[in-house]
Amino acid sequence: MAVGTPAAGGRARRPPPSAGSVLDRDRRKLYIPFLVPALLLYLAFVIAPSVAALWISFHRWDGVSDMEWHGLGNYVALLSDTVFHTALVNTLVILVVAGGAIFVVSFAITMLIREMRGRKFVRSVLFFPHIVSAIVLSIVWGFLFQYNGVVNAILGALFGTGPIPWLDDANLFPMILLGTVWLSTGLYVTIILAGVDRIPAYFYEDALLAGANAFQRLRHVTLPLSWDVITVAATFWTISSLKIFEFIYAFGGTTADLPPPAVWNSALFVYGESFGGRSPSYLFGYASASAMLMLALFSVLVVVLRRVLRRDPVEF
Amino acid sequence: MPAGRRPARPGRAVGTALVWALVLFNLAIFAFLLIASFRTTAEIFDRPWGLPTTLHLENWVRAWTESGFARATLNTVALALAGAVTATVVSAPAAYALSRVRTRSAGPLSVFFVLGLGIPAHVTVIPLFAMMADIGLVNSLFGLYVLYSATHVPFTVFLLTGFFRSLPADVEEAAALDGATAWRSFWQIMLPLARSGILTVLILNIISIWNETLLGLVFLQSAENYTLSLALLNFMASMQFSGADYGSLFAGVCILVIPMVVLYVWFGRRLVEGITMGSGK
Numbered sequence: 001m002a003v004g005t006p007a008a009g010g011r012a013r014r015p016p017p018s019a020g021s022v023l024d025r026d027r028r029k030l031y032i033p034f035l036v037p038a039l040l041l042y043l044a045f046v047i048a049p050s051v052a053a054l055w056i057s058f059h060r061w062d063g064v065s066d067m068e069w070h071g072l073g074n075y076v077a078l079l080s081d082t083v084f085h086t087a088l089v090n091t092l093v094i095l096v097v098a099g100g101a102i103f104v105v106s107f108a109i110t111m112l113i114r115e116m117r118g119r120k121f122v123r124s125v126l127f128f129p130h131i132v133s134a135i136v137l138s139i140v141w142g143f144l145f146q147y148n149g150v151v152n153a154i155l156g157a158l159f160g161t162g163p164i165p166w167l168d169d170a171n172l173f174p175m176i177l178l179g180t181v182w183l184s185t186g187l188y189v190t191i192i193l194a195g196v197d198r199i200p201a202y203f204y205e206d207a208l209l210a211g212a213n214a215f216q217r218l219r220h221v222t223l224p225l226s227w228d229v230i231t232v233a234a235t236f237w238t239i240s241s242l243k244i245f246e247f248i249y250a251f252g253g254t255t256a257d258l259p260p261p262a263v264w265n266s267a268l269f270v271y272g273e274s275f276g277g278r279s280p281s282y283l284f285g286y287a288s289a290s291a292m293l294m295l296a297l298f299s300v301l302v303v304v305l306r307r308v309l310r311r312d313p314v315e316f
Numbered sequence: 317m318p319a320g321r322r323p324a325r326p327g328r329a330v331g332t333a334l335v336w337a338l339v340l341f342n343l344a345i346f347a348f349l350l351i352a353s354f355r356t357t358a359e360i361f362d363r364p365w366g367l368p369t370t371l372h373l374e375n376w377v378r379a380w381t382e383s384g385f386a387r388a389t390l391n392t393v394a395l396a397l398a399g400a401v402t403a404t405v406v407s408a409p410a411a412y413a414l415s416r417v418r419t420r421s422a423g424p425l426s427v428f429f430v431l432g433l434g435i436p437a438h439v440t441v442i443p444l445f446a447m448m449a450d451i452g453l454v455n456s457l458f459g460l461y462v463l464y465s466a467t468h469v470p471f472t473v474f475l476l477t478g479f480f481r482s483l484p485a486d487v488e489e490a491a492a493l494d495g496a497t498a499w500r501s502f503w504q505i506m507l508p509l510a511r512s513g514i515l516t517v518l519i520l521n522i523i524s525i526w527n528e529t530l531l532g533l534v535f536l537q538s539a540e541n542y543t544l545s546l547a548l549l550n551f552m553a554s555m556q557f558s559g560a561d562y563g564s565l566f567a568g569v570c571i572l573v574i575p576m577v578v579l580y581v582w583f584g585r586r587l588v589e590g591i592t593m594g595s596g597k
Contacts, residue, residue, distance in 0.1 A: 023489060024418065026498035030409075031417045035425070038410035038469050045444065045466030046432045052443035063446060109338075112331045124584055125339045128346075131576050131587070133527040135545055136569050139552070140345055143562070148361065185338075187591070194592035243436040246529045250549065267438040267530070274442055275534050284442050291439040302434065 050295075057289035062282040074289035083261045084290055087269035090173065091294065094265060095241045095301070098180045102237065103230075105181065106188035110196055111218070113189075123193060126186035134183070138250035141179040142167065167251075173263045176248055183247070184240075188233055195229025196222060224314055231309045238305060242266060242298050266294040346573070353567040360562050375563040376570075379551070383564065384539055385571050388547035391457060392526055395543060399464035400521035403472050404514060406465070411476030412502055416485075426477055432470030437530050445534055455537045463535070464525050471524075472517050475590065479513035480506070516590035519583050523576060544572045 057074055059067040078084045109126070113119040129137055144150050145166035152163040166175055199222065207217045223230075245267040252259040258268065258277045273287040274280065352360050353375055354368040379385045414426050444463065445454065453459030487509065488501045496505070507514070529545040536542055542550065548568050555561060580587070 023492035023498060023501065026492075026501075027413075027417045028419070030498050030502070031413045031419060034409035034413035037406045038429075038473055039425075041406060041466040042429065042432060042469045042473075045463060046435060046440060046470065049440035049443035049447065050435055052446075053439055056443060056446075063442075063449070108331065109335055112328065112335050116332065116335075122335060122339050123588070124580075125342050127584075127588065128342060128580065131523050131527075131580055132573055133529075133545055133548075133576075135527075135529060135548055136349075136573055139548075139565070139569060140349065144345075190588055191592060239434050243438075245438065246527075246545070249529070250552075267436065270438040270441070271530065271533075275445075284446075288439075288442050291436075291442075295435070295439050299434070 053288045054292055056285055057292045059285045061284040063284050064282075067285075070285060074286050075293065077286065078290055078293060083264070084269060086262060087264040087266055087290070088294070090263065091242065091265040093173075094177065094180060094244060095238060098177045098184070099234075099237050099241060101177075101181045102184050102188055103234070106185050106192055109185065109189050110192045111222070114193070114196065123186070123190055127190050128186065129183040130187045134244075134246035135250045137179065137183050138247045141175070141182075142251060145175060169260060169262060172251065172260070176251065176263055180244065180247060184237075188237070191233045191236075192226065192229060195226040199225045224311075227309070227311055227314070231306065234305060234309060235302060238298065238302050242294060245271070266290065346577075349566050349569055349573065353563060353570045355563050357560055357562045372563055375561075375567040378561070378564045379568040379571060383551045383554075383568060384542060384547050385544065385568055387540055388542045388544045389571060391541060392544040395457065395461055395464060396522045396525040398461050399468065399525045400518050402461070402465035403468035403521055404476075404518050407469050407472035407517075408476055408507070408510070408514060409502070410469075411473050411480050412506060414473070414477050415480035426473075429470050429473040429477075433474060437467065441530060441534050444531075448535065454535055455541060456535075457541055460531060460535050463531055464528065467531075468521050468524065472521065475517050475520075476510070476513060479517075480510060483509050512586070513590070515583075516586050519579060519587060520590060523579065523587075526576060548572055 056067070058069065058071060060070045060073075061067045113122050116122065146152075147163055147165055147167070151166065155161050156163065165171060203221045203225065204217060207221050212220065244265055248259060248263055248265060248268055249271075251263065258264075258272050261272070264272060268276075270287045270291045272281075273283045273290070275282070351367060354371045354373070355366075355375075356372055359366065359368065410429075414422050414429075448454050448456075448459050448463070451459075453462070483506070488496075488505050491501055491505055492498075527545065528543075529549075532543045532546050533549075536546060539547075539550070548565075551565060551568050555565065
């Protein structure tokens with residue numbers, strides 16, 4: 001993202017007193033009034049609550065009675081809470097395992113459909129789950145893989161295997177991972193395809209003339225020239241994976257309660273320890289502490305990721 | 317060798333077949349949802365791939381009237397439209413200011429807005445609840461509207477700032493030579509030029525609010541305030557008492573999904589361009 005680029009219209013030499021500077025001066029008068037509404041909403045409903053969450057994390061609070069100072073007590077308790085450990089591990093597993101799978105699959109699909117006829121149609125259909133509510137996708141996924149559901153019926157008809165308990169407690173999280181890969185692939189195919197599309201064909205022609213095979217073309221042409229887009233996509237996934245909530249939540253489905261803690265991620269942990277479930281715990285301080293920890297962790301991860309992925313920009 | 321053509325290889329053929337299988341899978345799922353909404357639960361489990369023998373419209377009626385989907389649709393439409401419009405109306409001038417005005421604070425402020433993209437809703441939901449409770453805006457559609465508008469500002473500013481930066485500057489400067497003020501320049505020149513970007517971000521925001529669930533779960537308690545996501549979750553939960561009614565469940569699902577399908581079919585290319593535009597910066 002080109003932050004800090006001079007606004008369009010900048011010139012190398014000092015412009016004569018012309019429309020340019022008159023317009024600039026005029027615009028400057030608008031700067032504050034144009035910014036203030038957005039800035040106010042943003043500060044009031046995003047920034048201030050984030051700071052407040054940090055403050056709350058140092059207290060015991062149920063939202064109704066007074067806040068009780070607890071120092072680092074919540075954080076210490078989190079460190080020995082096995083439910084939190086599970087949520088933390090699950091969140092990281094989603095980030096790395098599902099993320100890795102998404103990238104491999106998306107990249108493969110991108111390379112495959114680049115020259116396909118009907119590629120726009122393929123891309124549209126693959127992208128579609130991204131705009132459907134994750135609850136619906138979760139219902140569909142759960143429905144398909146039920147014990148007496150469609151997938152088992154098809155497997156039974158094709159291979160004669162007995163029904164597989166796809167969604168019992170031991171298998172639920174891997175199925176959630178698989179479902180996340182399914183519903184995310186379309187978005188990343190779209191993003192990566194846009195980046196790969198920009199590579200001019202003559203690079204590939206040159207590579208072919210030099211005798212490069214498909215894998216070498218991937219390594220020396222495609223990857224370096226689409227690196228920007230890959231970095232953006234990786235950053236976006238890191239941020240998005242922390243926000244995953246609805247898909248997992250809806251697996252609680254017909255129980256009118258949360259899904260089992262074994263499949264909780266960070267968002268579910270916060271919800272589960274505060275407002276969630278049939279008998280909410282309202283542990284606001286505790287939940288806020290967990291949210292702060294995960295936010296800090298993921299901020300570090302994003303910074304590290306961008307540093308690791310940084311390359312010299314390639315102009316073409 | 318002609319540009320872009322490579323000899324077909326078995327690996328590529330297998331890969332292509334797999335891709336089409338995935339496409340077929342996605343299409344089949346949604347065809348299934350629509351068809352299943354017209355069948356009874358028993359039918360669905362007996363012959364998953366069959367067509368309905370009779371069109372069980374009572375599934376739809378049940379979802380619409382008894383399970384509150386009618387009211388929920390109204391709520392969700394209102395919230396999505398109002399929230400998306402407000403977020404855009406507030407963010408477009410800000411994005412213009414950040415992209416066009418050359419001050420030292422423009423760059424850092426842009427980054428400041430982008431930071432909001434990285435703050436998940438579950439970090440802010442507890443303090444937001446406390447704050448809204450103090451002003452009495454919990455269990456209120458208006459309160460949720462305010463929240464939706466505000467939480468969509470970072471993304472809208474981000475997308476529109478990049479978009480405005482990509483628009484040519486000469487048109488405005490030509491107008492300035494003719495004596496147009498910056499204010500008029502914004503309304504009469506910039507906004508029409510930016511129409512497509514603004515429309516794209518509007519639709520992206522509508523979709524995001526339509527599908528939003530966490531804030532809805534926390535802030536809406538009465539059934540008449542439920543959004544479609546909550547109505548659907550509620551219906552699923554009630555199935556454990558009134559028995560599995562997958563036909564009506566899928567009818568409810570269709571009510572939730574079909575408007576998005578319509579939006580997608582109509583504006584799909586625009587949406588894809590909008591997302592890739594944001595990611596290309």
